Amino acid sequence: MIGRLRKILSNFFQGAEDDISIGIYGPPNAGKSTLSNQISMDLTGEEMSNVSEVPHETRAVEKKEKVAIESEDGRSIDINLLDMPGITTNVDFKDFKEHGMEEDDAKGRAKEATKGIVEAVKYLDDVDACLVIFDSTEDPYTQVNVTIIGNLEAKDIPILVLANKTDLEDADPDRVRDAFPQHPVLEISAKEGENIDKLYEEIIERLS
Amino acid sequence: MAEEGSTGVTIEFLSKTKLQDKSFDEKVETVIGKVKDNAVLVLEEGWSPEEERHLIENAMEEIDEDFPGIEFLGLTERNSRIHKAKRMFYEKVMNEKYREGITIVGNSRVMERVKKERDAVSFLAKLEEEEE
Numbered sequence: 001m002i003g004r005l006r007k008i009l010s011n012f013f014q015g016a017e018d019d020i021s022i023g024i025y026g027p028p029n030a031g032k033s034t035l036s037n038q039i040s041m042d043l044t045g046e047e048m049s050n051v052s053e054v055p056h057e058t059r060a061v062e063k064k065e066k067v068a069i070e071s072e073d074g075r076s077i078d079i080n081l082l083d084m085p086g087i088t089t090n091v092d093f094k095d096f097k098e099h100g101m102e103e104d105d106a107k108g109r110a111k112e113a114t115k116g117i118v119e120a121v122k123y124l125d126d127v128d129a130c131l132v133i134f135d136s137t138e139d140p141y142t143q144v145n146v147t148i149i150g151n152l153e154a155k156d157i158p159i160l161v162l163a164n165k166t167d168l169e170d171a172d173p174d175r176v177r178d179a180f181p182q183h184p185v186l187e188i189s190a191k192e193g194e195n196i197d198k199l200y201e202e203i204i205e206r207l208s
Numbered sequence: 209m210a211e212e213g214s215t216g217v218t219i220e221f222l223s224k225t226k227l228q229d230k231s232f233d234e235k236v237e238t239v240i241g242k243v244k245d246n247a248v249l250v251l252e253e254g255w256s257p258e259e260e261r262h263l264i265e266n267a268m269e270e271i272d273e274d275f276p277g278i279e280f281l282g283l284t285e286r287n288s289r290i291h292k293a294k295r296m297f298y299e300k301v302m303n304e305k306y307r308e309g310i311t312i313v314g315n316s317r318v319m320e321r322v323k324k325e326r327d328a329v330s331f332l333a334k335l336e337e338e339e340e
Contacts, residue, residue, distance in 0.1 A: 089264055090277025090316035107273060114268040121265050143281050143324050147264070150257025150286060182287055 019066060019078045020207055023127035025120070025148055028055040028086030030135045031164040033062070035190035036083035040064050042196065049083045054099045056113035058085045061123060071204040079203070084123060085116030087144055124151050129207055131199075133162040136171035136187070141179040149180060158206055161185045162199070167192045217318055217333045218247040224307065227253055236266050243315050244275050248333060254284030254309025263313070279319035281329040284309030 024032045033049035040048040048064045050057050062083040070076040091113045096106035130152055134140040152159050161180050163173035167189040177185045186202060188195040220242065227235060239249055255263070260282060267278045285291045285308075298306035312329065321332040 087264070088277075089267055089279060091268075091271055092276035092316070093273065094276075110271070114271045118265050118268050121261055121268075124261065141324055141326075143260075143279075143322070144264070146282070146324070147257050147260040151261050154257055 019080050020128045021080045021082060021126065022129050022131060022203070023082045023084055023123055024131045024133060025084050025152075026086060026133040027135075027138075027142070027144060028088055029053075030086065030133045030138075031190045032086065032133055033058050033083055035131070035133060035162070035164070035188070036062065036064070036081060038190050038193055038196055039081060039199075040067065042193075043067050043069065048081070054096065054101075056086060056091065056096075056109060056116070058083055059109070059112040059116035060085065061116070061119055069200045069203055071201050075204050075208050077204060077208045079207075082123065082127065084120040085113065087117055087120055087148060089144055091117070124148075124155070124157075127157060129158040129160075129203075131160050131162055132183075133164050133190075134176050136163045136165050136173045136176060137168050139179075140176045145179075149183070153182075159183050160199075160202055160206065162190075163187045164190050166194060215335055217335060218245075219250065219333070220247050221250045222252065224252040227251060232259055232262070236263055239263070239313050240266055240270055240278075243278055243313055244270065246315050246318050246335070248312065248314035248318060251311040251313070253307035253311060254282060255307075255311050256305070257286075275315070277316045278313055279316045279322050279331065280311065280313040281322065281324055281331070282309060282311050283327075283329055284311075285326075 024036055026032050033051045036049045037047045037051065040046055044064065044067060049062045064081040066078050067081050068076055068078050091110045093106040093110035096109050097103060101109065132149060132152070134145070149159065161176060161183045163176040163185055165171050166173060166187045173185065173187045184202070186195060186199060188199060230238070242249055260280070263278070263280060271277050294308070295306040298304055314331070314333070318333055318335065319331045320334050323330045
């Protein structure tokens with residue numbers, strides 16, 4: 001913990017290429033890329049990821065460097081934002097065919113998705129902090145989610161859990177709170193931009 | 209894994225005695241090999257988050273047209289104070305991995321409706337239907 005804090009402080013004062021890296025983790029279709037785009041558009045005027053209803057649209061880690069976040073009281077930090085491929089334990093090309101893809105395209109997408117998942121898992125060693133995002137309409141207490149959070153906890157990486165898709169009628173953010181009571185949970189709608197300002201405040205509060 | 213002509217799912221239980229002499233890499237290799245043959249394995253030991261992560265990585269590297277990956281479930285208490293104290297005792301004093309719990313791993317085409325709770329897990333074991 002002290003080592004990580006020292007690195008964060010060191011990065012903070014050195015600036016340049018050692019900005020704080022924040023990874024956005026979560027299962028497929030939780031809204032990682034929608035959130036990445038919301039933040040990136042808001043703070044840099046540019047999108048950073050493609051968004052799709054078909055799972056595994058993000059099949060490689062997407063990076064946006066030197067994103068400056070400012071709080072209302074004037075504090076600011078520069079971060080490197082990392083949109084991670086959704087982590088899962090299985091990728092079946094047949095699932096993509098059900099979304100209307102041709103067999104060869106589906107197989108290619110599955111191959112790329114598995115590589116992306118391995119890349120995202122390896123990045124667990126390199127991020128300084130994480131936003132772990134869940135779809136509030138789904139059960140968040142799955143083995144993969146428990147494993148991701150467990151790895152971050154083992155490395156003392158600061159975590160902010162996001163209960164996303166609160167704009168949907170059957171959203172139940174309390175289920176996310178109940179699943180991971182050891183971590184702070186912020187309710188957001190990445191699609192509608194709800195509570196994104198509060199997210200910036202939370203990031204600055206925890207990392208600066 | 210199931211015998212020729214049979215339609216069931218083999219569920220294989222591996223005791224901690226059988227597992228204790230294997231390195232973690234050997235365990236993962238054994239598990240993935242059996243799971244690819246449609247077995248569901250029940251291991252009499254809990255795995256750490258780091259080990260579970262290596263299982264995911266290894267499973268991803270094995271995925272192809274015939275093997276879509278795995279489902280796995282760990283039944284291990286991680287966040288209670290007692291668990292943390294036990295884990296620290298095993299690792300700092302006894303210099304060995306704390307392995308209380310069980311781990312279940314299966315082919316994702318066999319394990320369906322996987323449900324995890326803090327103190328219980330369940331799944332439906334199903335054989336893939338033959339394609340015509």
